[in-house]
Amino acid sequence: MHKDMHKHLDKVHQIKTEKNMTCNELVNQMDKSGVMGAGTIAKAADIMEHMIKDRKCTVFLGLAGAMVPGGQKQIIIDMLKDGWVDVIVTTGANLTHDLVEALGYHHYQGTHMISDEELNKIRVDRIYDAFMPDKVYEGLEKFCKKTFALMPKEKMNIKEFLWHLGKEVPYENSILKICADKKIPIFCPALSDSGIGLQVWSYMQENKIDVSAFDDLKDMIDITWTSETNGVLYIGGGVPKNYIQQALQFAPTAASYAIQITTDTPESGGSSGAELREGISWGKLDKKAKYVNVTCDATIALPLLSAAIKERLEKYKNQK
Amino acid sequence: MHKDMHKHLDKVHQIKTEKNMTCNELVNQMDKSGVMGAGTIAKAADIMEHMIKDRKCTVFLGLAGAMVPGGQKQIIIDMLKDGWVDVIVTTGANLTHDLVEALGYHHYQGTHMISDEELNKIRVDRIYDAFMPDKVYEGLEKFCKKTFALMPKEKMNIKEFLWHLGKEVPYENSILKICADKKIPIFCPALSDSGIGLQVWSYMQENKIDVSAFDDLKDMIDITWTSETNGVLYIGGGVPKNYIQQALQFAPTAASYAIQITTDTPESGGSSGAELREGISWGKLDKKAKYVNVTCDATIALPLLSAAIKERLEKYKNQK
Amino acid sequence: MHKDMHKHLDKVHQIKTEKNMTCNELVNQMDKSGVMGAGTIAKAADIMEHMIKDRKCTVFLGLAGAMVPGGQKQIIIDMLKDGWVDVIVTTGANLTHDLVEALGYHHYQGTHMISDEELNKIRVDRIYDAFMPDKVYEGLEKFCKKTFALMPKEKMNIKEFLWHLGKEVPYENSILKICADKKIPIFCPALSDSGIGLQVWSYMQENKIDVSAFDDLKDMIDITWTSETNGVLYIGGGVPKNYIQQALQFAPTAASYAIQITTDTPESGGSSGAELREGISWGKLDKKAKYVNVTCDATIALPLLSAAIKERLEKYKNQK
Amino acid sequence: MHKDMHKHLDKVHQIKTEKNMTCNELVNQMDKSGVMGAGTIAKAADIMEHMIKDRKCTVFLGLAGAMVPGGQKQIIIDMLKDGWVDVIVTTGANLTHDLVEALGYHHYQGTHMISDEELNKIRVDRIYDAFMPDKVYEGLEKFCKKTFALMPKEKMNIKEFLWHLGKEVPYENSILKICADKKIPIFCPALSDSGIGLQVWSYMQENKIDVSAFDDLKDMIDITWTSETNGVLYIGGGVPKNYIQQALQFAPTAASYAIQITTDTPESGGSSGAELREGISWGKLDKKAKYVNVTCDATIALPLLSAAIKERLEKYKNQK
Secondary structure (H helix, E strand, C coil): CCCCHHHHCCECCCCCCCCCCEHHHHHHHHHHHCCHHHHHHHHHHHHHHHHHHCCCEEEEEEECCCCCCCCCHHHHHHHHHCCCCCEEEECHHHHHHHHHHHCCCCCEECCCCCCHHHHHHCCEEEECCEEEECCHHHHHHHHHHHHHHCCCCCCECHHHHHHHHHHCCCCCCCHHHHHHHCCCCEECCCCCCCHHHHHHHHHHCCCCCCEECCCHHHHHHHHHHHCCEEEEEEECCHHHHHHHHHHHHCCCCCEEEEEEEECCCHHHCCCCCCCCCHHHHHCCEEEEEEEEEEECCHHHHHHHHHHHHHHHHHHHHHHC | CCCCHHHHCCECCCCCCCCCCEHHHHHHHHHHHCCHHHHHHHHHHHHHHHHHHCCCEEEEEEECCCCCCCCCHHHHHHHHHCCCCCEEEECHHHHHHHHHHHCCCCCEECCCCCCHHHHHHCCEEEECCEEEECCHHHHHHHHHHHHHHCCCCCCECHHHHHHHHHHCCCCCCCHHHHHHHHCCCEECCCCCCCHHHHHHHHHHCCCCCCEECCCHHHHHHHHHHHCCEEEEEEECCHHHHHHHHHHHHCCCCCEEEEEEEECCCHHHCCCCCCCCCHHHHHCCEEEEEEEEEEECCHHHHHHHHHHHHHHHHHHHHHHC | CCCCHHHHCCECCCCCCCCCCEHHHHHHHHHHHCCHHHHHHHHHHHHHHHHHHCCCEEEEEEECCCCCCCCCHHHHHHHHHCCCCCEEEECHHHHHHHHHHHCCCCCEECCCCCCHHHHHHCCEEEECCEEEECCHHHHHHHHHHHHHHHCCCCCECHHHHHHHHHHCCCCCCCHHHHHHHHCCCEECCCCCCCHHHHHHHHHHCCCCCCEECCCHHHHHHHHHHHCCEEEEEEECCHHHHHHHHHHHHCCCCCEEEEEEEECCCHHHCCCCCCCCCHHHHHCCEEEEEEEEEEECCHHHHHHHHHHHHHHHHHHHHHHC | CCCCHHHHCCECCCCCCCCCCEHHHHHHHHHHHCCHHHHHHHHHHHHHHHHHHCCCEEEEEEECCCCCCCCCHHHHHHHHHCCCCCEEEECHHHHHHHHHHHCCCCCEECCCCCCHHHHHHCCEEEECCEEEECCHHHHHHHHHHHHHHHCCCCCECHHHHHHHHHHCCCCCCCHHHHHHHCCCCEECCCCCCCHHHHHHHHHHCCCCCCEECCCHHHHHHHHHHHCCEEEEEEECCHHHHHHHHHHHHCCCCCEEEEEEEECCCHHHCCCCCCCCCHHHHHCCEEEEEEEEEEECCHHHHHHHHHHHHHHHHHHHHHHC
């Protein structure tokens, strides 16, 4: 390194906030400071903008964590509607909570400083500081029973199962619905590990429904094999992140863009907290990829990024 | 509260270490101090001892994180062999790494301060500071191809699939093998999300193998429904924790004992970092349960607990 | 609890982002979702707005962490200039970095993925992914030597010392300068633990400078004793947080407003990660206080809050 | 890198626990596994053993966090008594809690799941899940008043002040006492930020006591300048870590051994969570140093290390 190397680096400009500044203007200020958490938000916005605009890029969204009780559902839906995301891999819990709201139930603003015993008595389920009335399971059962009966009897994979389910969802603003309507590939490898999974189990006591545990891999890997460029956005870790990672591992093209938003840390060795660059060793991430680890609560980082990107894309559209 | 309430509480005794003290003696000292991290280790040992000794108790182990590359495999195997654990729910990654070692490969002591690009060139995969030669996939493919061909053609659930696989594992000291040999129920809802899953996908290109995504739920829920008392040990969160939780949610008996070892935190609302007490609201954890959240790297906490419990059980055996 | 209790709670509204939305509009959306990280940001904005508008309230800012290299200096300065904050307690490092920039040096946008040995060779100091040329110490020494010589010979407390120092700072946009100019009480109990402290040590080899370790407590406690209402904003923990807390502990009025922004967690028992409510037991926080723990990187949360509050206060001003 | 590079690395051996294994035997097993959290514990034991045995090495202990309420006091005392540590830098809180116990008061095993308002009513102060009766302040005041009156009237530095205080402590098993008796340099740059500091403030209302804020730096820097080899053990971060770091920064010899035990993480840029290697860029840590970051609750890691080292040193003594 040359001793004056730092002079060729950008200075850390001090973030200047203004009274009516838009979210994108704030993110642009964070880009000027360029370091620590704020710097990662700015870099994530940059990468997100690029991978959305890159018409050859297939964008995979890995979605873990309590995103629907956490108020992030509409943002996800907008991403799907506006074509920011081409493939979604999620936990069953997110789909269950999405379905719960689509059936007219709600999550409530509660608190974690409460007696869980008291909540249990009045049949309210707690998700940190969000509450969900336990009776959502009644509506869930009713809807699922009816919908499962309409499904084809032959073997399906989980994606097909979810598309069938989504088609019947009686509410537009739903992740399941939009994926079904727009035929957006939706993968949920651990669907059996969710409220929806339990409904399938219940239904199978007396009826037949045949869903394969492995068949989705074909669809998933076909996508990574045929796509020219790949981009990933991991919100939380878990199965959704890992499932995308492994599909990229053996694909001809590793990810060229990657964003990870999580509060998990790498030291304990798990996949959820692993830094993105680790994926380079495996061939999951391209060595020339643009990537950034955002260590932040997704319910804070995602809305900020979403608003900033919407503004940027609008400008871009108007420029053309 | 009475103003002298604290006088009825135990004092925080200062931990005294000695030069040849056993792990259990150290944990007993932590019990005397009783607070913060050390206090949770002591409480976890206490609960673990109780749930193992409680003959009516079915103990569920939820296993996430890189436990095999992290050197915890033998501890898990001993737990299974010695009957501490009755049911195991795990990620596919742990089973893949277990199989990798059973086939004669090794994980290596690497470092995270290294160029992942360089590692990629020499085909070494990084798991934080553990390295795995990428060619394990060759051995994996060879073994799986051969073993899958021996499997029954009719529909299986994942547990049955894993027992068939485990039976053929050519090495005694294996999680898969011991579960197969001892017919220990082993659940892996997201098996498709793993190296073993990829082998199934590869095999299915030309062959037939029929594994259901939902059928295991029957076995799992039957266990929670018929067991008199339930105890859980969650190492990490993810699908393994949640899968056990949901099976308990609708069971007649919620968990009476619960230990969670994770570095994840509750604030962001995900299931992995959720405090155990949250489960009381859902009916997953009994309101009178003994439970403790251990916020610690499992590769540190688990060996300490394992050694302490082995000593306690030996004393117990000798007393009888 | 009544079984329909949740119906009286606010629903979790899904956050809706818009293309040109302002930061405050985003925070208002977070207020509507009301839970998890986003909910804490909204609540923090609400409390901050209230404590700034409350004319009887003395607002204490506790400032730890690398706020200047992290691009937050201007936001702090604006808070001081606009009268949002009445008293500041900080680490010596923040003042040193502030002084470094005031003397014409810069921090640079570097990376943590670099050889520290190489950086050492070219004399660049790393602060995570910010770089600082080591030769700032030359300018620091020159300025301090000259300025210390101008100081009174009699005993000072640290606040007075910092005001004297700040007066000579040759740059308007400086925390030290603005505190000196506006006579804003500035406390730095561990000033000896900083680059400025080292300069004092160096100067004292041949000169006399007499600064008391304890005298500031009088000024600090006088403020908490005479203020009608107290509000606190803790950015990071450490000495700044604790110093404010202890001044409130024996004051007639505990804090009525409290915001804490940190990524530290409570389990290990340290003051930095302790939840605010713990302060109620000590009498540091009023039992009826409005308070919120924001678990977030301050370089992300603080700019968002700053922008939102600026917009709110502008509206408020215009309404009047 | 050579493609068979990994073959020259140690394998990850699976940790084998045994029923009566000593803590050191467990740490040796962790050494064999060599990775992740367990690997860092093993490496820390190795470094600690080396720096204690290295007769030329001056060992600095940086002590933050609630170590006395957390049950770690005796371990610290043993370190001081047995000569493992040559210099201690600590927070005022640790010394206050040490004094509180030396005066016959106790900390109690409480819980964090409690109403802080109720605790306040009965005058019990909470430190996470440890409780302290608020009336300790009465005893503290009485002792301090009496002891301060015995102190010399001339100017002292904080170390001298603490030695004077420690001399009068009426209980052998005390950090303050042992430092005073053995003339172990004890630094507490932010002493004013503590219960003891408040007592000085109270005393100074009517009496004179003259303690300099900067004079300790001379003593501290003299030590780092004259010591041949330096080793550091940071428990938590904060002022204690930083104060040692800065004394090393300008010393002729950077630290050759370094251990850091904390749960704080580097991403937000603060000194407390900064990785040790960052110190190499500053010249605080030697580029050839043996060092390790242990990401673990200190109340778990420290007792384990203490017991293991005691066994190792005993063997070493017997060998000679």
